[in-house]
Amino acid sequence: MAPDSSDIGIGLLGLGTVGSGVAGALSANGAEIARVAGAPLTIRRALVRDKNRKRAVELGHSLLTLNPADVVEDDTIDIVVELLGGEEPAHSLIQAALKQGKHVVTGNKEVIAKYGPSLMTLARANGVGLRFEAAVGGGIPIIAPLRRDLAGNQVIAISAIINGTTNYILTRMAQEGASFEEALAEAQSLGYAEADPTSDVEGIDAAYKLAIMASLGFKTRVEHAAVYREGIASLEARDFQYADELGYAIKLIARADRVPEGILARVVPTLVPYTDPLANVDGVINAVQVEGDLVGRVTFQGPGAGAGPTASAVLGDVIHLARVVTSGTTELPLPVPDGDIPVLPLDHLQTRYYVRVTVDDRPGVLAQIASNLGQHDVSIASVTQKETFDDDQTAELVITTHSARESAIQQALAQITALPAVSKLGALLRIEG
Ligand SMILES: NC(=O)c1ccc[n+]([C@@H]2O[C@H](COP(=O)([O-])OP(=O)(O)OC[C@H]3O[C@@H](n4cnc5c(N)ncnc54)[C@H](OP(=O)(O)O)[C@@H]3O)[C@@H](O)[C@H]2O)c1
Secondary structure (H helix, E strand, C coil): CCCCCCCEEEEEECCCHHHHHHHHHHHHCHHHHHHHHCCCEEEEEEECCCCCCCCCCCCCHHHEECCCHHHHCCCCCCEEEECCCCCCCHHHHHHHHHHCCCEEEECCHHHHHHHHHHHHHHHHHCCCCEECHHHCCCCCCCHHHHHHHCCCCCEEEEEEECCHHHHHHHHHHHHHCCCHHHHHHHHHHCCCCCCCCHHHHCCHHHHHHHHHHHHHHHCCCCCHHHCEECCCCCCCHHHHHHHHHHCEEEEEEEEEEEECCEEEEEEEEEEEECCCHHHHCCCCEEEEEEEECCCEEEEEEEECCCHHHHHHHHHHHHHHHHHHHHCCCCCCCCCCCCCCCCECCHHHCEEEEEEEEEEECCCCHHHHHHHHHHHCCCCEEEEEEEEEECCCCEEEEEEEECCEEHHHHHHHHHHHHCCCCEEEEEEEEEECC
């Protein structure tokens, strides 16, 4: 398709943070990239919203276009790189490019989480490749390992810190004793959090990424909507202090486990023991642990966002597809994750719990709580009285449990919070390990 066999045509959909990173790297590392790709890569057009916007990389006005067809229908473009973000028009334009017989690289987790299998099927039908390494973990290579290098394993679990914004906020809360609001404001002022942080702090972004990883790892379809989510906004600074005293960090963990009845997938703030590598992943760094029956546990760690790291992932995919073009072969179709292993409700989870509860400061209250937990087969591992509030004669208890079923702890806590002596359930967090 390239007009000159020594030249691969690249069309960019989007020239923002990542698009500019890709364009800059193609210029800075062009000679090396041409050597591994088998031909120089040339940006032919770039779709933007505003041609006059100041950009980190200036491509030349004539290369910018407001018309998507200039990219997806240009016969001199071999590989379309979608870096618009959001569901539409990104999804429709990826479809259009694949139907035009173009290879596609995207960093769009929302589109891949929602439409990955249908787009993979479309790519396969058109004899082209669809690659999305940048959609999960920014610069961390995780999609290719899951699809290829670890494919011989039965994956047992995937556990990840996969959202840099929330990990930055949690790190500040742990290290500085900052409140959630203070840490969020700081993350926003540094450009780590969006003006509307909902997708990050509510775990939506992490759920998209977990759904993609779990689908590939378990070779089945894990819908992002089936991933159970709890955000981080209700965490309080003292939970980090209490967790620390117990030997744990608090992290927003995106985790999927293969259990006999199906898959358990959730994004929840979690107590992670300091002995676990994930407990020491701080700031905007991401990490993914994959546990396979053959390999055991492997951890991938690195920058989860930013122009350079994300461009690194995009270019790995682009170079792979450029080699397909220069070698005159077709992209080897990888299996579409289309199994039907059920994704279970969280009720099936079996784990340990951390409970912070405010109670009347008088004898007998703990016995009532212990009795309620016991009636639901939840046994207490430790209890500490943390604070006494003299003004209203209440005290704060932190209870950890032995392993129990989620449905049991939820039923027990519903009864406990209804006790006259209990004024508030402060936190219910799962404990890893
Ligand atoms: N930023 C990261 O660190 C990172 C990390 C991993 C993955 N990703 C993913 O990479 C993708 C791009 O992210 P980004 O941070 O580069 O986004 P961004 O800075 O907001 O850039 C988006 C680009 O797309 C253009 N655009 C958006 N909607 C458009 C439309 N309807 N028509 C024409 N042009 C449109 C914008 O044009 P204008 O420039 O004219 O406004 C801009 O150039 C997203 O899917 C994101 O999730 C980003």
